[in-house]
Each structure stands twice: as C-alpha cells, then as structure tokens.
Amino acid sequence: DIQLTQSPSFLSASVGDRVTITCRASQGISSYLAWYQQKPGKAPKLLIYAASALQSGVSSRFSGSGSGTEFTLTISSLQPEDFATYYCQQLNTYPYTFGQGTKLEIK
Amino acid sequence: EVQLVESGGGLVEPGRSLRLSCTASGFTFGDYGVNWFRQAPGMGPEWVAFIRSKVYGGTIEYAASVKDRFIISRDDSKSIAYLQMNSLRTEDTAMYFCARRSYDTSPSDYWGQGTLVTVSS
Numbered sequence: 001d002i003q004l005t006q007s008p009s010f011l012s013a014s015v016g017d018r019v020t021i022t023c024r025a026s027q028g029i030s031s032y033l034a035w036y037q038q039k040p041g042k043a044p045k046l047l048i049y050a051a052s053a054l055q056s057g058v059s060s061r062f063s064g065s066g067s068g069t070e071f072t073l074t075i076s077s078l079q080p081e082d083f084a085t086y087y088c089q090q091l092n093t094y095p096y097t098f099g100q101g102t103k104l105e106i107k
Numbered sequence: 108e109v110q111l112v113e114s115g116g117g118l119v120e121p122g123r124s125l126r127l128s129c130t131a132s133g134f135t136f137g138d139y140g141v142n143w144f145r146q147a148p149g150m151g152p153e154w155v156a157f158i159r160s161k162v163y164g165g166t167i168e169y170a171a172s173v174k175d176r177f178i179i180s181r182d183d184s185k186s187i188a189y190l191q192m193n194s195l196r197t198e199d200t201a202m203y204f205c206a207r208r209s210y211d212t213s214p215s216d217y218w219g220q221g222t223l224v225t226v227s228s
Binding site: 094096 | 151153171206213219220
C-alpha cells in the first residue's frame with residue numbers, strides 16, 4: 001500500500017497567518033492527490049483535487065501544489081472557520097489511502 | 108442539491124451482519140461511482156469499497172481489511188448503494204460514510220453525514 005505522511009501532525013496558528021501542510025507519498029503518485037478538510041462530527045469536505053485544482057465553491061485562500069511524492073496545501077490567510085483537521089488522499093493506486101491528518105488549532 | 112444519506116447503522120454483536128444504505132438525490136445516480144469510507148473514533152478516514160458506474164462496467168474494489176466479508180452493490184433504479192457487512196469484528200466499529208465519485212482517479216466530491224456502526228458484545 002502507498003503510505004502518505006503528513007507534516008506537521010499538529011499546527012498552532014493565528015487568524016491571518018499563512019500556513020503550509022506537507023504530504024509525502026511512499027512512491028510516486030503523479031498528481032493523483034486530494035486534500036480534505038474535516039470538522040468534528042462532520043464528513044470530510046473536498047478542497048483540492050489533482051494536486052492543485054480548487055474544488056468548486058472552495059475559497060481561493062486554499063491552494064495545492066506538487067507532484068510525484070511531495071505535495072503541499074497552503075492556506076494564505078487563516079480565517080476562524082479554517083481551524084479543522086486536514087487530510088491528503090492518494091487516488092493513484094488501490095487501496096486509496098489517507099494521510100494521518102494535520103490538526104490546525106488556534107494559537 | 109446533491110445529497111447522500113446513509114442509514115442502517117447500529118449496535119451489533121461480533122460475527123453478526125448489518126446492511127448499510129446510501130440514498131442519493133439531486134443528481135443522476137447512475138452516472139457516478141460510489142465509495143464507502145469509515146472512520147474509527149479519533150482516527151483518520153479509511154477507504155472501504157468502491158463500485159463503478161455502469162458506464163465503467165459496474166465493477167468493484169475492496170480494501171483488504173473487508174474483502175470477503177463486505178459486499179458493495181447498487182440499485183440505480185432506486186438511487187441507492189448498499190454495503191452488506193458480514194462477520195463483523197470489533198475493529199469494524201466506526202462511522203461509515205458514502206460518497207460519490209465520477210471515475211477511478213477522481214476525488215469524492217460529495218459525502219453523506221455518516222452512520223455509526225458499533226460492534227460489541
């Protein structure tokens with residue numbers, strides 16, 4: 001199975017900060033990577049697909065980049081509603097695995 | 108409005124069976140594949156199974172952890188997908204989500220709210 005390792009696992013930041021989360025794959029996955037945001041008690045919400053494509057309706061302060069084995073999710077200016085857990089998911093090879101998550105907390 | 112609603116969860120003893128349903132509305136269900144995911148308490152999501160749309164043959168993929176125990180199916184006339192879960196184990200305890208997906212390398216863009224399955228004696 002392809003392993004996805006996110007860093008950091010926990011991130012403390014303030015409203016207005018720019019933050020970056022990294023997702024590393026154990027083998028190349030081209031650009032078949034998605035990013036999701038999850039809030040407590042809710043289903044994951046798709047933010048980014050194909051590594052860098054912004055899902056319709058998602059704020060442009062979210063952006064994604066990368067290909068192969070290293071990917072990043074950047075939030076340009078944190079808003080209060082962005083404090084949540086973020087997961088990457090690879091869509092290259094079954095089973096479609098997720099990273100362990102990055103919990104973004106308010107400083 | 109696209110909606111997916113899971114149902115059928117509950118408390119079940121180890122070794123027993125349970126069938127989950129995912130009822131879709133607001134889109135042409137037959138044009139999409141359906142994923143089932145699960146999320147154990149305090150853990151990240153885990154992909155469980157995928158059934159392709161008829162356009163892609165209606166074929167199926169399973170995670171190794173559920174293969175030979177779980178069966179995914181769909182009824183396009185009713186816009187419902189199912190997950191038949193047999194020989195349940197305590198480690199199957201989780202919130203189960205269904206989500207639609209266009210084709211294999213596309214992401215899951217709409218998810219249901221989940222249904223909780225607890226396997227315990």
